[in-house]
Amino acid sequence: LRSLLKDASLLETRAYVGGEWINADDGSTFDVLNPARGDVIAKVANLGRAEVARAIAAANAAMKDWAARPAKERANIMRAWFNLMMENQEDLGKILTAEMGKPLAEAKGEIAYGASFIEFFAEEAKRVYGETIPGHQRDKRITVIKQPIGVVGSITPWNFPNAMITRKCAPALAVGCGFVARPAAETPLSAIAMAVLAERAGLPKGIFAVVPSARASDVGKEFCENPLVRKLTFTGSTEVGRILLRQAADQVMKCSMELGGNAPFIVFDDADLDAAVVGAMASKFRNNGQTCVCANRIYVQAGVYDAFAAKLAAAVAKTKVGDGLGEPVDFGPLVNMDAVDKVEEHVADATAKGAKVVTGGKRHALGGSFFEPTILTGVTHDMMVTREETFGPLAPLFRFETEEEAVQMANDTIFGLASYFYSRDIGRITRVQEALEYGIVGVNTGLISTAEAPFGGVKQSGLGREGSHHGIEDYLEMKYICLSV
Numbered sequence: 001l002r003s004l005l006k007d008a009s010l011l012e013t014r015a016y017v018g019g020e021w022i023n024a025d026d027g028s029t030f031d032v033l034n035p036a037r038g039d040v041i042a043k044v045a046n047l048g049r050a051e052v053a054r055a056i057a058a059a060n061a062a063m064k065d066w067a068a069r070p071a072k073e074r075a076n077i078m079r080a081w082f083n084l085m086m087e088n089q090e091d092l093g094k095i096l097t098a099e100m101g102k103p104l105a106e107a108k109g110e111i112a113y114g115a116s117f118i119e120f121f122a123e124e125a126k127r128v129y130g131e132t133i134p135g136h137q138r139d140k141r142i143t144v145i146k147q148p149i150g151v152v153g154s155i156t157p158w159n160f161p162n163a164m165i166t167r168k169c170a171p172a173l174a175v176g177c178g179f180v181a182r183p184a185a186e187t188p189l190s191a192i193a194m195a196v197l198a199e200r201a202g203l204p205k206g207i208f209a210v211v212p213s214a215r216a217s218d219v220g221k222e223f224c225e226n227p228l229v230r231k232l233t234f235t236g237s238t239e240v241g242r243i244l245l246r247q248a249a250d251q252v253m254k255c256s257m258e259l260g261g262n263a264p265f266i267v268f269d270d271a272d273l274d275a276a277v278v279g280a281m282a283s284k285f286r287n288n289g290q291t292c293v294c295a296n297r298i299y300v301q302a303g304v305y306d307a308f309a310a311k312l313a314a315a316v317a318k319t320k321v322g323d324g325l326g327e328p329v330d331f332g333p334l335v336n337m338d339a340v341d342k343v344e345e346h347v348a349d350a351t352a353k354g355a356k357v358v359t360g361g362k363r364h365a366l367g368g369s370f371f372e373p374t375i376l377t378g379v380t381h382d383m384m385v386t387r388e389e390t391f392g393p394l395a396p397l398f399r400f401e402t403e404e405e406a407v408q409m410a411n412d413t414i415f416g417l418a419s420y421f422y423s424r425d426i427g428r429i430t431r432v433q434e435a436l437e438y439g440i441v442g443v444n445t446g447l448i449s450t451a452e453a454p455f456g457g458v459k460q461s462g463l464g465r466e467g468s469h470h471g472i473e474d475y476l477e478m479k480y481i482c483l484s485v
């Protein structure tokens with residue numbers, strides 16, 4: 001991997017704590033694997049609670065000066081960080097592909113997407129406005145100011161090793177918070193590379209820390225029990241989100257939770273079918289189906305069911321699976337063998353209950369964690385794919401008759417992150433977008449993520465929003481000041 005990089009110093013394996021590059025106190029490391037080849041690409045510092053506590057203390061100390069600076073000064077440093085990320089997009093993309101598996105073009109896309117949050121929130125920092133409110137008595141003046149919440153602890157998953165962190169650290173740093181990032185143990189290298197560039201950009205020592213650790217629950221406990229941490233931000237499964245919310249309750253800590261999804265993708269009879277196929281390919285198969293907004297259940301109205309299935313199969317047939325660092329491909333490997341087992345389990349369960357494999361359905365001839373992009377027809381609501389996120393390249397096609405039935409089935413889940421539908425009838429579009437119980441609705445599009453929009457879920461998909469001017473509020477506290485004159 002080192003030999004593929006223009007700037008090999010981006011491939012750092014130590015932790016970044018208090019503005020210093022450190023190893024674990026006990027010298028321990030954990031292995032990072034390349035999922036396409038199965039080989040160990042790095043041994044990364046495996047921090048424990050003591051080092052995480054030091055990162056938190058340093059972030060807290062650094063906040064005093066950082067938060068006091070004019071927003072414009074913070075913004076300029078963040079802008080420099082954004083520029084460095086874009087200048088190093090190719091190298092950052094290669095590191096990301098090597099540890100996570102997504103094709104290089106997608107990895108570079110993620111770097112640009114991730115960096116866009118730093119650009120956006122650097123600008124937004126200048127617009128953290130307070131409020132004045134007419135007083136309730138002759139002598140009273142009411143003002144509201146907004147202040148950084150304090151040190152933020154962050155726990156993120158492997159599916160977007162760069163962007164999941166920037167979505168959180170960009171608003172936090174922009175308003176003056178200290179930030180301690182614990183990246184997923186599968187993908188720490190992208191996070192550490194960001195820290196290399198943060199240091200170069202001139203972020204003050206300590207304000208941004210990366211604490212790689214294979215001991216996730218220890219780090220989670222330190223974040224929840226350390227009184228200097230004022231906010232926990234997490235992206236991952238609903239299951240782990242619940243554990244962290246319970247732990248955070250002891251300190252009544254503010255939490256942002258981006259949890260699981262189970263996105264419905266509805267194709268109505270009146271849809272532009274070709275556009276719906278393009279949208280389904282993007283929504284279902286991006287990142288090999290490993291995103292929390294990936295279409296998990298595809299509902300197709302009876303009149304276009306067979307035609308849609310045939311067109312989707314034709315689109316899948318044109319795709320290529322392979323090593324993301326080799327010749328251009330559409331699909332890399334899945335992140336690990338557990339992911340493969342899950343897709344296999346969903347396919348086996350569905351076919352046992354009567355679903356039919358249109359294409360794919362099994363491990364790919366390339367071996368390892370490669371899996372064939374798969375389409376199932378005849379899928380019904382008693383199958384596992386209905387309730388659980390597959391998080392893999394499996395497109396299950398459900399058939400429905402009426403609009404009412406589609407909406408009812410789409411909402412029949414504990415999750416409420418992203419949803420999608422295709423229709424050309426303005427009345428139907430209006431009814432369905434209002435009826436879907438989701439934080440995000442894509443209408444005639446399969447791609448919804450952008451720094452400008454508020455990303456987040458309802459029901460058990462989470463708390464809070466990331467991105468947009470709303471995303472900055474999660475890192476601010478308001479203070480009401482009552483002045484008697």
Ligand code: ADP
Pocket residue numbers: 155156157158159183184185216217218219220221235236237238239240241243244
């Ligand atoms: P995913 O399937 O995307 O890995 P998880 O919810 O299992 O989703 O993991 C998301 C992140 O949370 C990962 O970085 C993981 O290491 C971390 N994690 C898992 N369990 C805990 C825990 N008990 N406390 C803190 N972090 C955890």
